[in-house]
């Protein structure tokens with residue numbers, strides 16, 4: 001089959017790379033792709049994805065980022081009778097609206113932080129009286145990672161509410177708020193595939209959201225991730241399937257919007273059990289990179305089965321070795337990144353056996369590879385133990401250079417206590 005990947009980041013490079021290795025795949029296309037993706041796929045420009053799919057005889061489309069899902073690309077493909085793996089617009093609200101998702105959790109008894117929703121300042125300030133500092137304030141709509149504030153004092157919380165409601169922080173998205181209790185624990189990314197009925201969990205992973213080591217500094221899209229079965233015990237996985245994934249998939253079906261696609265539960269493992277911080281309706285970035293690195297199954301066939309209601313015919317097989325992805329980011333990130341710096345050393349990195357996934361890269365007229373975004377590369381490696389996998393990933397990253405490159409030195413180290 002011919003497959004189209006929508007997106008142009010590190011997640012999409014990992015998907016395109018793995019899809020290109022599927023025995024059932026004739027050709028992979030990407031819209032719009034990047035120079036790394038171009039090694040595995042033919043990159044297409046334009047964002048009329050349905051037209052691109054028709055023009056190139058696409059049998060299966062896989063959506064990377066949330067924006068096209070929330071815009072309804074899956075509804076469009078479905079109406080045209082073209083298989084696509086992702087949720088319809090109504091189901092994508094699980095990520096597109098925090099108020100929708102929190103109320104959905106409540107309707108279906110999915111464990112989450114205690115919360116209140118508010119759509120005006122007076123209500124939000126009143127609701128704050130039922131919370132203690134630190135308290136979490138979340139803008140309702142998509143806010144490019146800037147919509148969550150953890151207020152350390154109630155005074156800061158009140159001031160932040162006023163700023164959100166005045167539209168000063170993230171515009172209109174901040175004029176509808178979720179106020180919720182602050183949870184303490186380790187964060188885990190638990191992602192599953194569903195065709196609306198069958199649920200197939202992927203291996204658990206952990207992201208590293210802050211820019212600096214030891215979870216310091218501002219939040220980013222994710223500075224690295226690792227995949228290791230030991231992140232969750234079998235019992236925890238079973239609990240998550242029964243209390244989070246199954247109620248979510250069955251809940252969406254009962255509410256008339258069956259969920260097809262990747263469902264990503266961002267969890268906090270608290271002393272009182274796992275709590276769902278959020279759902280994303282897509283794969284994580286950078287979690288996808290170490291997850292795809294380990295996947296052994298025919299990804300295209302699995303996703304085709306997912307898109308056509310036949311996921312019960314699929315199983316997932318994995319390489320046994322833990323995998324680690326280290327994000328190399330540009331100077332300035334997570335603020336405005338410096339771009340246009342020459343990148344060297346990727347061949348040397350891959351000569352160690354690692355895979356270097358491209359996120360923000362481009363080539364110039366001389367064929368040189370340049371940085372072109374906040375997160376630039378994700379160096380991904382695996383080894384029989386987590387300590388060895390971490391070492392392999394950092395050894396692979398060592399030869400790579402571009403001006404102002406920044407990366408965390410502690411990716412995966414939270415997992416070492418389990419070894």
Ligand code: AMP
Nearest residue numbers: 113136148180181182183209266277278
């Ligand atoms: P979200 O977009 O809802 O996942 O929030 C972004 C990040 O804020 C999460 O990855 C957590 O690190 C943090 N966060 C969100 N909600 C809470 C909470 N209730 N308690 C503690 N930290 C939280």
Ligand code: GLY
Nearest residue numbers: 207222284285286
């Ligand atoms: N790595 C976090 C995310 O993809 O949302």
